[in-house]
Amino acid sequence: MSEDQALAAEWRELANRYAATSCALERELHDRHGIGMSEFEVVDRLAGARETKLRMQELAEVVHLSQSALSRAVARLERHGLVCRALCEQDRRGVFVALTDAGRQRHAEARPTQRSVLAEILRPASSAVTG
Amino acid sequence: MSEDQALAAEWRELANRYAATSCALERELHDRHGIGMSEFEVVDRLAGARETKLRMQELAEVVHLSQSALSRAVARLERHGLVCRALCEQDRRGVFVALTDAGRQRHAEARPTQRSVLAEILRPASSAVTG
């Protein structure tokens, strides 16, 4: 098999795995918790951060969203009461984003869903395949 | 490290790799050949197929698109003259999709771009990292 073909095969497998996972995540998170994958990602990062609040910029660095998409995702979360924005006093162009109590709770509810989806898709259980 | 954390880390790495690759592919294919990643995927599958024409359904099985998204992607390709649709005589609900000469040529032009992007992203060259 040529290197080209190996490369294409690798890419297809990557795309397959990503599509299967993101698709399942999107559906489960939406149906069971009313949030999308991007929104969960934001909430999850906030919940896992050392600080209680993060700058938009810090979020943008770790989430797979363009700056504009992140701005809108945070806007949606804010509309749903899961995060709140606060001005940054040091640099008044900046915006801090922090989880609300409702946001923390929603994250606590949704995280097990995410983990179980990940486990199911990334660790094809109940099979003897050594992968 | 807990299994949960390992799972989350694995998912993040998968998402990172996918995002980097698809993003670069999308940009390069668009800028240099005027087609998107999904459209290239369709053309690539057609070019690599044993038959000269495929049913929408066959395409839908291998491409990471919903049936409706595929329908529109093929419509775009048809508008650009890269594929043509033909009725299936055996099952007149069905639609065959085939590459045109222009489509074959565009594919021949775009494939090297795709391969070089894949090589660059999936095989982080000029580095001693063993992966």
Next chain:
DNA sequence: GCGCATTAGATGCATGCGCACGTAAGTTCG
């Protein structure tokens, strides 16, 4: 202090996507 470039974030716009549904063709059962 006053312009000018830069940076942080928001937004108009065009586009692609999935969902739900519509239409047409095939199939099944009586």
Next chain:
DNA sequence: CGAACTTACGTGCGCATGCATCTAATGCGC
């Protein structure tokens, strides 16, 4: 044959995204 069901594909709609651009705040040179 004919009614009900299923399948294959197209389409209206709402939504999320990226790009380009806008606004506001900061910093820099003078």
